[in-house]
Amino acid sequence: MFxxxxxxxxxxxxxxxxxxxxxxxVPGGEFRSTVRSDAGDGxxxxxxxxxxxxxxxxxxxxxxxxxxxxxxxxxxxxxxxDRAYLAHWHSADAAGSDVxxxxxxxxxxxxxxxxxxxxxxxxxxxxxEWEYVAAADAxxxxxRGDSSWxxxxxxxxxxxxxxxxxxxxxxxxxxxxxxxxAWEWVGDYASLLGNADKRGSNDGDRLQFCGASGLSFANSxxxxxxxxxxxxxxxxxxSTLGNLGFRCxxxxx
Amino acid sequence: xxxxxxNLLQYALAVALGIGAPVVVGAAAHDASGAPTQTINAVxxxxxxxxxxxxxxxxxxxxxxxxxIEKEMRLADGVTYNFWTFGGTVPGSFIRVRQGDTVEFKxxxxxxxxxxxxxxxxxxxxxxxxxxxxFTLPGHQTQFTFKALNPGLYVYHCATPPVGxxxxxxxxxxxxxxxxxxxxxxxxxxxxxxGDFYTEGKHGEPGLQPFSLEKAIDEHPTYVVFxxxxxxxxxxxxxxxxxxxxxxxxxxxxxxxxxSSFHVIGEIFDKVYxxxxxxxxxxxxxxxxxxxxxxIVEFKADVPGNFVLVDHSIFRTFHxxxxxxxxxxxxxxxxxxxxxxxxxxYPEPAxxxxxxxxx
Numbered sequence: 349m350f351x352x353x354x355x356x357x358x359x360x361x362x363x364x365x366x367x368x369x370x371x372x373x374v375p376g377g378e379f380r381s382t383v384r385s386d387a388g389d390g391x392x393x394x395x396x397x398x399x400x401x402x403x404x405x406x407x408x409x410x411x412x413x414x415x416x417x418x419x420x421x422x423x424x425x426x427x428x429x430d431r432a433y434l435a436h437w438h439s440a441d442a443a444g445s446d447v448x449x450x451x452x453x454x455x456x457x458x459x460x461x462x463x464x465x466x467x468x469x470x471x472x473x474x475x476x477e478w479e480y481v482a483a484a485d486a487x488x489x490x491x492r493g494d495s496s497w498x499x500x501x502x503x504x505x506x507x508x509x510x511x512x513x514x515x516x517x518x519x520x521x522x523x524x525x526x527x528x529x530a531w532e533w534v535g536d537y538a539s540l541l542g543n544a545d546k547r548g549s550n551d552g553d554r555l556q557f558c559g560a561s562g563l564s565f566a567n568s569x570x571x572x573x574x575x576x577x578x579x580x581x582x583x584x585x586x587s588t589l590g591n592l593g594f595r596c597x598x599x600x601x
Numbered sequence: 602x603x604x605x606x607x608n609l610l611q612y613a614l615a616v617a618l619g620i621g622a623p624v625v626v627g628a629a630a631h632d633a634s635g636a637p638t639q640t641i642n643a644v645x646x647x648x649x650x651x652x653x654x655x656x657x658x659x660x661x662x663x664x665x666x667x668x669x670i671e672k673e674m675r676l677a678d679g680v681t682y683n684f685w686t687f688g689g690t691v692p693g694s695f696i697r698v699r700q701g702d703t704v705e706f707k708x709x710x711x712x713x714x715x716x717x718x719x720x721x722x723x724x725x726x727x728x729x730x731x732x733x734x735x736f737t738l739p740g741h742q743t744q745f746t747f748k749a750l751n752p753g754l755y756v757y758h759c760a761t762p763p764v765g766x767x768x769x770x771x772x773x774x775x776x777x778x779x780x781x782x783x784x785x786x787x788x789x790x791x792x793x794x795x796g797d798f799y800t801e802g803k804h805g806e807p808g809l810q811p812f813s814l815e816k817a818i819d820e821h822p823t824y825v826v827f828x829x830x831x832x833x834x835x836x837x838x839x840x841x842x843x844x845x846x847x848x849x850x851x852x853x854x855x856x857x858x859x860x861s862s863f864h865v866i867g868e869i870f871d872k873v874y875x876x877x878x879x880x881x882x883x884x885x886x887x888x889x890x891x892x893x894x895x896x897i898v899e900f901k902a903d904v905p906g907n908f909v910l911v912d913h914s915i916f917r918t919f920h921x922x923x924x925x926x927x928x929x930x931x932x933x934x935x936x937x938x939x940x941x942x943x944x945x946x947y948p949e950p951a952x953x954x955x956x957x958x959x960x
Contacts, residue, residue, distance in 0.1 A: 531715075
């Protein structure tokens with residue numbers, strides 16, 4: 349543990365708690381999202397960017413909370429994090445021995461995730477970026493046409509998830525954990541509804557309705573993605589969940 | 602909330618002790634707006650049990666609290682499935698209210714759920730049947746209130762995208778809105794609900810079986826069952842009655858895909874409240890229960906025997922699981938049904954052999 353910490357500090361060299369090496373370059377490309385956008389459901393161009401190889405861990409988030417104590421659970425305003433924010437941690441600035449320090453951090457709000465990424469000169473991925481990378485399996489950059497691959501993704505967000513296994517390989521971009529036990533925030537999750545205030549608007553939230561929900565998706569067969577979008581669409585930016593974490597990306601220079 | 606028990610013994614005990622009956626939790630003076638005078642905690646029951654009649658001559662405010670629980674349960678012998686449930690069972694808890702009641706509905710989503718869920722009650726007049734108002738994150742609860750305007754037997758189900766998957770995982774149940782005068786008294790009431798399930802493995806393939814989207818879209822179920830699993834209504838779980846008793850079954854069909862040709866072998870339904878509505882048809886052999894629909898069937902168990910509940914789309918019954926038993930005990934009544942009276946060989950007609958040889 350001590351040795352690992354020494355290596356960690358040696359690698360850092362900057363004030364950033366995460367090194368550049370944790371990010372992998374994702375080349376841009378054409379991509380047809382499962383979620384229909386305002387521009388229609390044709391292919392859209394995703395510009396190249398860098399994505400963290402794995403979700404932000406408990407250890408990393410502990411460090412963030414110590415450096416920016418306004419994000420401790422006992423100091424954070426309720427406006428930006430609900431009562432369950434880090435509630436499972438042993439203390440306000442330490443997860444404690446019951447929580448695996450290398451596991452993805454969960455029970456963090458969108459505001460907190462956004463602040464964390466900003467603290468390492470990064471940002472939350474857009475949905476399109478996240479979906480683009482998550483379309484890959486270990487060997488193919490877009491495995492979505494493979495029904496058996498799709499079927500395995502039904503377990504995303506549960507202990508049975510594809511990437512929950514310790515020996516699960518990185519995907520074709522070298523990124524891990526996108527289909528893990530925890531869902532992941534995206535920066536523009538609220539725009540998945542095409543509506544700034546998704547609660548109480550006149551036509552309501554299309555995703556919440558039985559009949560209309562299918563209309564919002566370019567590919568209504570991709571249930572694994574529909575589940576994820578349904579989950580994200582239920583969130584408010586201050587919400588936290590026991591199986592919702594995040595990762596960060598950096599725009600290419 | 603008073604939750605009626607998940608097994609018959611506890612249920613019987615609760616009824617005997619009088620705690621199975623609706624409990625008045627608060628009484629207020631009848632105000633000028635005509636608001637209900639009573640507040641009542643709804644009794645919710647696990648299938649095949651049905652809550653007791655509301656037995657009220659005035660509308661009330663009824664509190665319903667239902668928890669969504671995702672859990673692995675038995676689908677058939679040696680086969681399990683990750684069910685998503687309303688109240689921990691498939692079908693979900695039975696809800697019973699009276700026409701004119703104001704129902705304050707609270708939906709809880711268990712902390713260990715991995716998905717948001719909601720509820721669309723077909724008994725609700727209002728957008729989405731309550732679905733929009735109850736979109737609920739894991740570890741959260743939502744509430745809305747509706748007035749039970751129309752009497753009838755109504756399906757409820759989850760309507761969170763992907764809707765098909767939520768229903769295919771078992772998220773459906775029944776809510777009965779009694780007419781003001783109540784339903785005619787019967788001796789036994791049961792809750793039977795059909796559903797179709799889609800697994801990656803073939804019928805009977807052991808182990809935890811993942812959901813198959815392809816089979817679901819093709820409408821080729823691996824299992825079609827009553828009350829959430831093969832054997833839910835057979836063997837020790839068979840429905841029990843005595844000869845001479847009148848029986849009412851609240852029959853639902855959660856689908857998601859198949860319609861049911863509901864039939865009880867060896868019985869004729871004296872009454873069928875078609876599609877769960879107010880009018881009844883009489884003397885019916887088989888009644889069609891649409892996906893997302895219901896029927897109330899009534900009959901007298903005239904004679905003892907094992908009466909088999911089936912979907913008379915019959916290959917499902919013998920190959921996919923829609924089989925239940927109503928075990929009726931009591932004295933035989935040969936005037937109605939004799940049982941086998943004789944058995945013997947049937948003599949071949951004279952000359953038949955010679956004729957066959959000659960050709």
